[in-house]
Amino acid sequence: MIKAEPKTILYFLWNYFDVVKDLFDIQADEGIIKKEMFAEVLKKHDKDIKQQLLEYKILKSQKDDYELRDVYYKMLEFVLFEFRPMLPEEIAKFGMAIGELFKRIRGKSEGNKEILLERIRALSTQIREFSDAVEKNSIRLLNETRDLKANAAKVDYREKIQRASFWIHYYIIPLNTILDVNHKESVSNRLLEISEYANQMRLNSTEEEIRQSFERLYFMLRQTNDDLLRQSKILTHELLPLIERIRTESIILTGFIKLLKNPYKITPPRLTSSNKKNPVSDKIYLSTKEYFEQFSYMSETFIDQYSEDMDKWLFKKEVYKKKLVSQLPVENFFGWCMEQFNEDPAGLTNEKVFAVTSLLFDQDFDVSYSEKSKAFKVTTRTAKLNVPLLKISQHGIPGKAQVNS
């Protein structure tokens, strides 16, 4: 029995709400309020209210620890909009109770009007609790999902995938099954059946009190079915796609982050390269056009067949033969060649070297060559020629060295 006035209790709650909320948070997380944590909360707020909490039956002892009484816990859940997600199994128990009560009501208890009215009342209570439980779960699941999306807790993508999969597997899909009207065994389907029965009974029942009771049940069920349909839509149209997307996006981001860590170690998608190869250049048209255009603008050319090329060098073999004969024997023929053009302003050209070389084939000269002798370099205006060291003497007359020996 509570000695305190209801207003006193409510005023107490209003006055010490921060303390009570902290205790609620601890119980929501831990399931129980350990005595050390309880003491810590009172110390934090500097409030010694243990006695009142127990006296007003807000708190009850659990051995050395404490817990908020269910009625206060639920009230705080409601006012704070922070619901514990119920396992679908917990929600499904309402379905069983509803089914059992409906079976009894339909089983005709007209012989006992009072028990029938009690059962209708109990059925209404169960339906209401079921509807509340579904709504609270949807709210909690939506909040959880949105938090996961915003990633306020900075969980990594792998954990996000796991959490999303957990919510989908253990909460959302089973809850959806409970709400799915197309599912024969779903609670929603059972409620539609009850609604139909209540509708018939509110019109057909002869007893006024029973008729009114079924009417209340019928209208409550109409509202409940609308609410459940809305919750079902939230689940299927918003919650499930949202959490599914979080899971999918997290998987994709996990892959992308791995790629960004080692971009050159992972083989990217195979895209065909644009490997169009033409046998001719793709610029062939312009190149060809340009080539032919150079001829179309060529200026006229005249060939003057009477003009003489004054600079042209002519090899006068006899002149060079005489010079060579006069200097025989010559130890280095190509050295001699170079000397002949020292004075020539046009310098030594390949043409001149090869022309003078023709003297080597003259029968009046003997040409000898020693394998031991080194090569000689002749530098012309345009080339450097490696030539052998050739000795020239007059045919039939030995050189000085030969005479002396």
Next chain:
Amino acid sequence: MEYPEKHRLIVEDLMAGRFILSREKHFEVLKGNEPFYTEFFKKSFDYQLVVTEEYAYIVSEDTDETISRDISIFFAILCYELDKQGKNFLDGLQYSEYSFEEVNQLFENSSYTDLIQTNKQLKDDDSRRKLLFSTMSRKNIIDKVTDDKFYFTPAYKIFIDFAREVADMQVAEEDN
């Protein structure tokens, strides 16, 4: 032998490394003659033709790996940055129109600075613009709306599937 209508366009597009999209007229021809083209590309060039409901492309051993990698990195950074801003990047890729400036800012402010600066196709505004409006546009991965605005064509899904495969690979590695 009679070739299907738009045969030349189909072959030229695919051989140029373009994605043919379902909204293009020659996609219908390609889809309608899928067995013929599958054999045609296999026997003529040893290429594999991939046709989905949304796009078609060819896969060959002669892969343009650099471009493919750069585009993959582009999508990876884009998705990561969009997610960081709390946006649903999958919806974004599928439905949103982007401006170059918007995407450019994401890269400018990205924490993957080193990777961006060492990548020739992503290192600065001009490179990114070229990658988007030239390379990716030519391949039909984006559709230009104006000189500044574009949206992604369904071809982006190749890179999303690729990320999914990499993630699966990672999971498999960790499980082992």
